Amino acid sequence: MYQYNETDQTLIDERVAQFKHQTERFLNGEIAEDHYRSLRLMNGIYIQTHAPMLRVAGPYGLLSSKQLRKLAHIARTYDKGYCHFTTRQNIQFNWPELAKTPDILAELATVQMHAIQTSGNCLRNTSSDPLAGVCVDEIADPRPYCEIIRQWTSFHPEFAYLPRKFKIAVNGATQDRAATQFHDIGLHLVKNSTGEIGFKVFVGGGLGRTPVIGQVIRPFLEQKHLLSYLEAILRIYNLFGRRDNKYKARIKILVREEGLEKFTQLVEAEWAVIKDDLELSQERIQTMQAHFTPPPYDTTAANDLSYNEHLRNNAAFAKWVNHNTAEHRVPGYRAAYVSLKAPDVPPGDMTDSQLDAVADLADLYSFGQIRSTHRQNLILADIKIADLFTLWQKLDALHLATPNIGTATDIICCPGLDFCSLANAGSIGITKEINAALDDMDYLHDLGDIKINFSGCMNGCAHQSVGNIGILGVDKKGVEWYQITLGGSSENDAAIGLRLGPAVAKHEITAAIVTILNVYSKQRLSVEEHFLATVKRIGITPFVEQVYATH
DSSP, rough: OOOHHHHHHHHHHHHHHHHHHHHHHHHTTSHHHHHHHHHHHTTEEEEEEEEEEEEEEOGGGGGEEEHOOOOOOOOHHHSSSSEETTTOEEEEOOOOGGGHHHHHHHHTTTTTTTTTSSSSSSOOOEEEEETTTOOOOBSSSSSHHHHHHHHTTTTTTTTSSOOOOEEEEEBBBBBBBBBGGGGSSEEEEEEEEOOEEEEEEEEEEEESOOEEEEEEEEEEEEGGHHHHHHHHHHHHHHSSOOOOOOOGSSHHHHHHHHHHHHHHHHHHHHHHHTTSSSSSHHHHHHHHGGGOOOOOOOOOOOOOOOHHHHHHHHHHHHHHHHHEEEOOOOOTTEEEOOOOOTTOOOTTTTEEHHHHHHHHHHHHTEEEEEEEETTTOOEEEEEEEEEEHHHHHHHHTTTTOOTTTTSSOOOOOOOGGOOOOTTOOOOOHHHHHHHHHTOOHHHHHHHOOOOEEEEESSTTTTGGGGGEEEEEEETTTTTEEEEESSSSSSSTTOOEEEEOOOOOEEGGHHHHHHHHHHHHHHHHHSSSHHHHHHHHHHHHHHHHHHTTTTO
């Protein structure tokens, strides 16, 4: 895990002091609200329905136990005893007092955390595969490159005021677990014909009001050209991106309007000018890779016999292992998901006591590290199989072991009307209703891997456009309604969901989701046929006929 050097720490500490002074001046009436707005956004502070919201950066989803304990302390001291994990692997506090936000930032700085550029029209937090470094299908660990990008993006003088926010994701495995094709820039670590590792570069992806699948702008980019090529793309976007209409200001609109061929020509011309001056040395790459060397794994871990005994003798444990753990590249280890999707809890929320407890579990069983995922869960990535049974028992006692990872109740959900001033409809309450309707775990597990994404407005923070089942809250003359889409995916088979039909009333949405799942259960060829495969095979008409049968 990357550790700040003296320059990093000085930069963060000075930023905290600067913002503290700015906030004091604003509260004293010395800075106008419009001016202060840009300052607070650069430090991750939004004004929501009930209170300010502070978004804390979680670079590529990697956290230490010390950092998790600090988040618990902040939740207790400055908030209402909990925090929220987002789809960009960040952390949000929904109830801080504006006057105390500089104090929170100062606390975060003591554990090498910050909120810089987690909001505003700038380069946002770089995200990545939550199983980076441990997954069996990895080509190369993406985290060193994520950290190089993080350092390049922080306070970049040319890109602090872009036409709109800008997001980069890096994936290092054959399976895309970072939704790279729906980012402004997506990077896939790949090998060329000679075995050299480089990047396939996607550009122009995005979600929100206008979901777009990114296009390949360069099939293979040498590692040494990573920063120069990213900079060339950003320069062209900064120069030609729309600034007169925020709904048309994202790079996805620029690429679509110019066409990929012309956009590529502009980037390549700019890159030719700057690439020699921004070359990434092999020494720097290796130095960064040294921060992400494997931990001291137990070479005898695979010899344990108790794990298989527990699987045979405890059906609940076996179910949890099947759904909430993933294969590890080191024999005798597995990655364990910490489910933040218990049926009676808002998706992605954790209490201060849970944060402290998971930090302790990370120290005991996973080398003191935790990862956040794009589906608002956590991962303890390095668990010996001999420790899994005990870990499961402890997570279960913490209400963090619901065996639903990848199932229909592992719902991505935005805060909706409960917190967000932009929302058109509620989401947390409906999610709870859906969970209650699907509380039969045997039925749920029989349905297999189904991803439901639920956003309360067109901004699409929960990525409803790419959910296998997507739900979007809309406002009709002050009444909450919900649009449904089917067939979306943010993985290798990237797809934007197809709208099922007219919006469904609030009191009908849960029944509609249950109906969709029942149609799938009856129409699939076998239990092995994934929901997406069934939708592609039969189309959406059978779902439409059943959902709207009573209308």
